[in-house]
Amino acid sequence: MLKYIFKRFVYILIALFIIVSATFFLMKLAPGSPFASERSFPPQIEEQLNAKYGLDNPWYIQYKDYLVDTVTFDFGESMKYKGRSTNDIISESFPISLTLGIEAMILAIGMGVLLGVIASLYHNRFPDYLASTIAVLGISVPSFILAGLMQYFLAFKLNLFPVSGWKGFIYSILPAFAIAITHAGFIAKLTRSSMLEQKNSDYVKMARAKGLGKWTTVFRHTLRNALLPVVTYLGPLTAGVVTGSFIIEQIFAIPGLGKHFVTSITNRDYTVIMGTTVFYSIILLFAVLIVDILYSVIDPRIKLKGAKK
Numbered sequence: 001m002l003k004y005i006f007k008r009f010v011y012i013l014i015a016l017f018i019i020v021s022a023t024f025f026l027m028k029l030a031p032g033s034p035f036a037s038e039r040s041f042p043p044q045i046e047e048q049l050n051a052k053y054g055l056d057n058p059w060y061i062q063y064k065d066y067l068v069d070t071v072t073f074d075f076g077e078s079m080k081y082k083g084r085s086t087n088d089i090i091s092e093s094f095p096i097s098l099t100l101g102i103e104a105m106i107l108a109i110g111m112g113v114l115l116g117v118i119a120s121l122y123h124n125r126f127p128d129y130l131a132s133t134i135a136v137l138g139i140s141v142p143s144f145i146l147a148g149l150m151q152y153f154l155a156f157k158l159n160l161f162p163v164s165g166w167k168g169f170i171y172s173i174l175p176a177f178a179i180a181i182t183h184a185g186f187i188a189k190l191t192r193s194s195m196l197e198q199k200n201s202d203y204v205k206m207a208r209a210k211g212l213g214k215w216t217t218v219f220r221h222t223l224r225n226a227l228l229p230v231v232t233y234l235g236p237l238t239a240g241v242v243t244g245s246f247i248i249e250q251i252f253a254i255p256g257l258g259k260h261f262v263t264s265i266t267n268r269d270y271t272v273i274m275g276t277t278v279f280y281s282i283i284l285l286f287a288v289l290i291v292d293i294l295y296s297v298i299d300p301r302i303k304l305k306g307a308k309k
Helices: 002-029 043-052 059-072 086-121 126-140 143-157 170-199 202-209 214-226 228-242 246-251 257-267 270-298
Strands: none
Touching (some): 002 270, 059 270, 086 126, 086 214, 086 228, 086 257, 086 270, 143 170, 170 228, 214 228, 246 257, 257 270
């Protein structure tokens, strides 16, 4: 196990190097300047700004500085928010995205697994059709459309929830549902398919032959093995919802990491782009590693490549 984790850690470092390099060169190739909105300033002031942030250095010097910043996890001051460092922006916005992401994950996993189990237990009957329809609708309807509909009907018309903002738990309910429903649809389809496959296995037939009830068989035997495809999906899901849904945070005016990432791209705020990209990549890569380790926990028959047998 330790050998496998060490090998994956090396792969993570290589992947981060590629991501950082690709982000840097894509930013350099993009037209424009971080100070494009200050074109009315005299050329001397723009030269001073370029010198302050090292933008007047040769590209290889800038590239070296970016690599050093990544290793030390110090991305410097934002080019648009004066007096604020990129690290401060991440530390302030990430807890908000983390809170929203955890709520969305709990909702997505809970609703998805429940719908998938119900659909598989009542295969080709009304509960199956209803659960499958809900799952397909969740997958098909874009999250930003769902968010707008919930804002209009539940917040504006019925006044059950606030329209936007972030001032307490009640402000997180609508955005969490908007993020969760699409993922819940995917999880429901994965759970249903895997549960149907497990229902025909010998160990389930043996459990039913011993007189175990339908739901007892599900929770003691079937569900554990059926969750393997769901666990695979949880890696990118975790990174996506925890770092913040870009569109949803914009719609609900939530000051999370996703909103800052979108704003930094439109502003060509190099330091914030680099910081949020590296931060997001680290979470994604480690989430995938944790998922791989969970495989062997859920099903001990699975041996990690490189682990001791």
